[in-house]
Amino acid sequence: MSKDLYSVLGVNKGATEAEIKSAYRKLARKYHPDLNKDDKAAAEKFKEISCAYDILGDKDKRKKYDNKEIDCDGKPTGFGAGMGGGSYSYGGNPFQGGFSGAQGAGFDFSSIFGDDIFSAFGGGAQGGFQGFSGASSRRPRKGEDISYTMKIDFLSAARGDEKTVNINGKNINVKIPAGTSDGQTLRLKGLGHAGFSGGSAGDVLITLNVEKHPWFTADGKNILIELPITMKEAILGGKVTVPTITGKVAVSIPPYASSGEKLRLKGKGIKTKSAAGDEIVTLKIVSPKTHNAELEKALQAMPDEQIRNY
DSSP, X not given: OOSOHXXXXXXXXXXXXXXXXXXXXXXXXXXXXXXXXXXXXXXXXXXXXXXXXXXXXXXXXXXXXXXXXXXXXXXXXXXXXXXXXXOOTTOOOTTTTSGGGTTTTTOOTHHHHSSOHHHHTTSOOXXXXXXXXXXXXXXXXXXXXXXXXXXXXXHHHHHOEEEEXXXXXXXXXXXXXXXXXXTOEEEETTOSSOOBTTOOOOOEEXXXXXXXXXXXXXXXXXXXXXXXXXXXXXXXXXXXXXXXXXXXXEEEEOTTOOTTOEEEETTOSOBOSSOBOOEEXXXXXEOOSSOOHHHHHHHHHSOOOOOOOO
């Protein structure tokens, strides 16, 4: 091979070890012979990128390559080149002498993929690939999970809902359980990528982003809301309409109510199979925005009260 090894992996010369490793993993999965049956071009490409990574993925060999002490095949250049009768002291091309020589060259794919790459792709190609470690085991391997983020409105999260999402061209119905919180992840088993060698399919992981509501907030199964009332409603009491997550209801304001006073609407919170929460209504007295001479006169006629104890 006479190509530039950095170009083979699609990275620049200043690439970090992590960048080189990531580029190699991506290409190895793309061109692996088990996914490209009877494709000689893919097999050659797989061999080429594996040889490139054998050198660039090793700090010492990469340094020698950059200093032109070894060539793109890992063979010494300059003084001493050609010595060794076809093998070389740098660890060498893992495919020298055919794919069956890879295991003897000590090229460990498990260090790149976290497990035997060939078990991940169904156990390796026929014939020459059997030399790789674990290539003939064909161990079942679970498919990869698919991660997806979904934005939902507050009421859908509080009441529960069903949404349809398109993942990899497939429509999937997603049931949103009542009381879903922001950042919660739903797992849809077996709807991810297909498994290998009889392994089970991966899952779909859907992270839910719950939008804020202009009136409601959730506190466990309870729903919280602040209710503005007039001074007249606060002093005289009366019935007012209050929204809940399932519709509007009439609520009685007790006479002489104070700001911060709380009313509890039983069962008007989040309902799950096990229990139902309440809606907690916090009263907030709002003064008139316009001048009212009669109100001022009435208030001036009222006796002063001591309401502070500090």
